[in-house]
Amino acid sequence: MVVENPKYFYSPGKLLLTGEYVVLDGAKSLAIPTTFGQTLKITSIPEQVLRWQSVDVNNNIWFQADFELDTTSKVVTNSTLEVAQRLTQVLQVVCDLNDGFKDNFKGTLAITELEFPNNWGLGSSSTLINNLANWAQVDAFKLLKQTFGGSGYDIACAQHRTPVLYQLNEGLNISTEVSFKPSFHKELFFVHLNKKQNSRDSIKHYRSVPKDTLRNVLSKISKLTERVLTANSVQEFSDTLNKHETIISQLIKTPTIKEQLFSDYPKTIKSLGGWGGDFVLVVGNPEDKIYFKEKGYHTILSFAEMIA
Template identity: 40%
Template sequence: MNDKKKFKAQGKFLITGEYAVLNNVPALAMPLKLNQYLEISDRDDQVITWKSYNNNGDLWYQLATNVPDLCSDSINCSNPISLKLSKILNTALQLSSNNSLRGFDAVMTLDFDRHSGMGTSSTLISLISQWLGCNPYQLQFKCFGGSGYDIACARASKSLVYSYNNADPVVEEVTFDPAIKECIFFVYLNRKQDSRDSIAQFNRELLTDDLREELTNMPQGFISASNNVSEFNKYIDRHEEIISSLIGLLPIKKQLFEDYEGSIKSLGGWGGDFVMATGGVDARDYFKDKGYNEILEWDEVALKT
């Protein structure tokens, strides 16, 4: 049997509302044109193989098992990745009422580095939900938790304002195509941030009604200010100030780049992954001189809208 099915899911950047999005604060998020792909080839037997490749072609994970073992309550394996994959697949089958899984060969590939924080967990959830026909939000909440904004980005056609809405997500697609995009770029901080660990830093008791309202208005504020660098910087700086007060951490600019002339905003969990920075052409050299060599331009990552 050589019945192949192919699926894709987009990476993401969270522009506003990190941490607070789980407390029903609307967040601005942008899907990326960088994808994760899943190719499934059905088999005539009960054998299952899974191979995952990084964006550079390196095989970083593989599994060989069979349907009965995979569908058991506890797969006979000590590899935590295999155990998690087993949980995701079994949960997806339960959510889709699909009890007829047979052998398959799975190959997963990436347009972006799996350590980059662009969303390998959420894209995996999206891909499996597409394949097995279940609700991706339910699968995400059962297997990983989180707000689900990244699930919304995985198949969106443009940027969006995402509301967690007590695990009943509301998604509004918006146009976020800054006139100043040549002055906006993304810098990888050379370290991976575990979003589940970072969520624990958020102190919801500090989220006053006034701060909630201010954060709720941030998505439209960023969009409206995206034709003027100085106004855009004001929104970045204020947003960083608010989130800093809620999680008890200094903004990344104060931590690492205090002498930088432009503005810098964390994207998602603070302390790792990518940041968004503003500045002219020479501003990229500032980060390269400090050893941050992975710099992406807006048009390299943003979906065309």
Template identity: 40%
Template sequence: MKTFRSNGKLFLIGEYIVMDGAKAFALPTKFGQCLFVEDSSEKSNQIIWSAYKADDSLWFEVQFQLDSLEILSTTNQKLANSLQNILIQAKSLNPDFFNSNNFYTCKTKLEYPQEWGLGSSSTLIDLISQWIEINPFELNQLTFNTSGYDIACAHHNKPILYTNQPQIEVEELDLNWDFKDKLFFVYLNQKQDTQAVVGNHYKNKPKDWGLINDLSELVLDATKVDNLTDLESILDEYQDRLEAFMQIPQPKELYFSDYEGSIKSLGAWGGDFVLVTYREGMETYFKAKGYDTIIPFTEIIL
């Protein structure tokens, strides 16, 4: 059996502007997704694919013809169609693999609750690319066509500074922060399902290159801070300026306006996790509002 693994991701700062080639500061997570592949010569020309959630419950199952990638049977047509499209695009990058007449039994397993939104799609792209031996950024471009920071997080084991223009560049960062114990991630009890809508909202606005350049400088500044106060100042300024441009409220304004610390939206605004800086009584504050998933920085970030 072959085993492949990819990291999940959280987007600290640089969201939206990364689509215009700006720098992004992202955090690979200790939780990700695994792919287990068995290759048998007893049968031929099929893929049996089973996807499992973190609690070992079956997410969905599908059976493909290997050479044509025709769906022979499935428990979830929508998910099967999505996986089929990924495999079709993978085949365009390495057609010989799908002409091998082999029989594959594939099993994926999430390492975190599905609703957390740490990158089930990006880790899947990276896992399939490892298995089929293709470039994950090329496969991403042919499928989900994200900025690619999530693909970079999938196979880097340190925080990264990422850009995709004029070409993909990834720099691993050593965060020697002595204030990591003051950083927490709070789950907003809703998986991010507005990413496409909000992303298009940004894309459809006229480009403000002055703003993009200013925000890019804040991203770089965030990688160089050595104290919590400076990081809070950078994160707050980034959100305030982006909010004014996009006319979309921050989660802090919507839900936590009386919290004294910083609350940073991560990735597309509207769901999943936020980064929270510690203040006395923090845990009691969030739990009183119904937000019980509070994870220390060091327990989730590589």
């Protein structure tokens, strides 16, 4: 079949440099789109279904399913039931937000293509949600809220090509584009911790923190976020991140990642997003990467490789 006028949607991935956890309660946070993202391609097929294919970074189809629509979305065939059920839920919410989207359940092929390994934690879900929202012409923040939940900073990253100062304010998702490429950016790199963090578990733990404790912390983290953006030296930058780590560590009663895994590393290490997995930001020179490789952490990206 000749494909006519395929549609393409693209969203970059996400990193949360400051404000992890407290972004949920209104702290100003620095959210950064990554050079890696996800594409959604929409084409026509003769079969009267919505055929879904998910392609990983190695160009392998890791998920495939056919969806039909009667009163609710129904999986006809699938390769991974759990994923199919989750996607069914998301598609149903899309239909609830835009009833006209149901027309796409007849004769449509949707192909998602990830530019990063799924276990990197750079936003395979948020980039999907934003691409789907753009395709269906619905509000991505509403779609996120009714499916995966969270603060929405990842959707803000998906909708921008530059870093954003992100804040939740009385239910509004406020994103302000900012510049973040410090003069010392070559002394910054990212190390993957060889596992993906389940942010839902982290958020559940954070939610047990008393509200009285939070109010003071929100103000402190917001000020530190501003200082990160204006730091003129790597020392000032490091000091600011160290203070941030200490505050969050005390708040969630969890040792910092440096205390847990890299206590003998002499420079700053900052958790990004939910603590315990995904990437960390490291202050160091190129030769410092050897330290992490010797400990078994071989996925290391420079500032330029990770951030556009």
